[in-house]
Amino acid sequence: MARNPFRPTAGATPPQLVGRHDIVEELTESLEDGPGAPGLLSLFTGPRGIGKTVMLTEAGDAALRQGWVTLSETATPGMVMRLSHATTRALEDVDPSATPRRSITGLTLPVVGGGITVSAPPSTVVDWRYDLGRLLDPLEARGSGLLITVDEVHSAARDDLRDLAATVQHLVREERTIALAMAGLPSSVSDLLNDDVLTFLRRATRFHLDDVPLDHVADALRETVIANGRTIDDDALAEAASATGGYPFMIQLVGYHVWRKATGDRITLAAARAGVPAAQKRLGALVHETALADLSGVDRTYLLAMAHDEAESSTGEIARRLGVTPYYASTYRARLIAAGVVVPTRHGFVDFAVPYLREYLREHGARYEMAGRRTDGSS
Ligand SMILES: Nc1ncnc2c1ncn2[C@@H]1O[C@H](COP(=O)(O)OP(=O)(O)OP(=O)(O)O)[C@@H](O)[C@H]1O
Ligand SMILES: [Mg+2]
Missing domain, CATH: 1.10.8 (Helicase, Ruva Protein; domain 3)
Structure with a gap:
């Protein structure tokens, strides 16, 4: 009997990519155009299960077709260290004759006038930047470049993301052929972009992934x-x-x-x-x-109140159902939008961001209502 071709697993490449060909084309063009092309710094956002991880894989495939090298990582602590090791391995593959790095760990910059020593950034980052340059030399010589993909940028690895942003920014400024593609939930991503140190990432081309036709x-x-x-x-x-x-x-x-x-x-x-x-x-x-497990009990109560409606919910009406002020309700609403669970439809209205969540809550609501009460009572 024929094998089941469908892939209902997080991150699994689907048998056919639906509705994202324009994006793939845009990425491919940017890879062809090289330094300065907008798609070389890209950021995919969208609710869970919308295909963010799949798009990072697609970006990697597009890069591979152009002869580029891709390093793929997830934004968890230690990411820069792992990327640094991956860079060393890639360098060995691309240019086996490359001499091992002379460690520049512990480099101290010259004493600046006034006797103040400027401290070097943590040695890993310095070494990594150096190795990236060495990897890019042979890649650029053969007309290709390096793509770094980073998934789940919403998780807590801000220091690593700062180091990554600083390193990539540096290479971009030097017009090196480097691309960075990232993916995360809309809420955490907007948090991240408000971080001053990550201003550079704000320039990324945003691809907000939506349902497909x-x-x-x-x-x-x-x-x-x-x-x-x-x-x-x-x-x-x-x-x-x-x-x-x-x-x-x-x-x-x-x-x-x-x-x-x-x-x-x-x-x-x-x-x-x-x-x-x-x-x-x-x-x-x-x-x-x-x-739902990622949310607080109060946030779930808001969703349960929405589940009473057949379609979009009025935020004023939800506040009434919850017995709270519209102002208070708007803070839950903002959190739920940030988490990618709810979307604003028009002024004063919200709807569920994932299909069948309404039906799911109606069916399993009692369980969450109990949990919600418990959380409310203790907070
Ligand atoms: N464009 C697409 N066409 C068909 N199937 C897709 C498409 N994008 C994603 N899928 C499928 O949807 C599922 C979820 O995709 P993926 O894991 O990339 O989502 P995600 O946005 O990264 O989710 P999460 O936020 O949970 O990490 C997978 O089974 C994948 O094969
Ligand atoms: Mg994912």
Whole structure:
């Protein structure tokens, strides 16, 4: 029997990338154009499961096609150290004749007039910058460059991010062929960009990833099914595509479960109708539970109040339901938007940022209501 081609796993490259070809093209052009091109410093933001990690992989693939070298990291403490080691290894690969670095650790700059010694930055960063320069020499000589991708820039590794930003900025100023692509949740990213030391990152080209168009979803589902030896009926395809809501994680979940429910090589409406609820259930466990676990009890109460509505919620009405002032409610609202769970739709209105979260909360609300009370009582 044909193997299931769908990839409902965080970070897994999908069988077909839906709705992001313009971005890939823009990145590719920038790689071709070299130093100064806007896409060489890029930042992907969006809610969980929207495909941020996948876009970093795509950027890496685009770089590889141009003969570039890519170093991929996650923004957790120790990132600069790990990047530094990866740079050394890449240098050995690219130029085996390169002599090992003469350690410039502990370098002291000349005494400046007045007798004040300017202290050197931490030795790792100095060494790393030096090694990056050495790696870029042979890469540039052959007409390519270096891409660094950093995922989860929302997590707490601010010192590492500062060192990274300073290092890359330095190389950019020297017109070296270096690119930096980063990804993170919108909230934490805006926090980060307000940090003065990270001003440089504010110049990054922002790609805010959104849901993808349903007709693209349908095309991709059909093509993936056919490329893997099956067919799908039109009504089944329509049912499956619309159940994804254009949300990338859900494209993989629906594809995967609809494929599983098919009894033969033809995917029928019955298979689609059986696969969709299975996909929704997994979405709850994989995405909603994690997203809700990251929030405080008060924030979850706000979401529960929103779940009473059929569509977008009035923020004034939510405050009334919660029995708090609109001002107080607006602080939860800001936190939820920052966390990528809620989106503002128009002035005074918000909606859920991920599909089926409303349904999930209605079904599992009682559990979160209890947890919310506990948290409220203790804080
Ligand atoms: N453009 C796309 N087309 C089809 N499937 C996609 C697309 N982008 C992502 N996916 C799929 O969606 C799922 C989630 O993608 P990914 O892990 O990149 O999201 P993320 O935004 O990094 O999430 P998180 O914030 O949790 O890290 C994966 O299964 C991936 O294969
Ligand atoms: Mg990710």
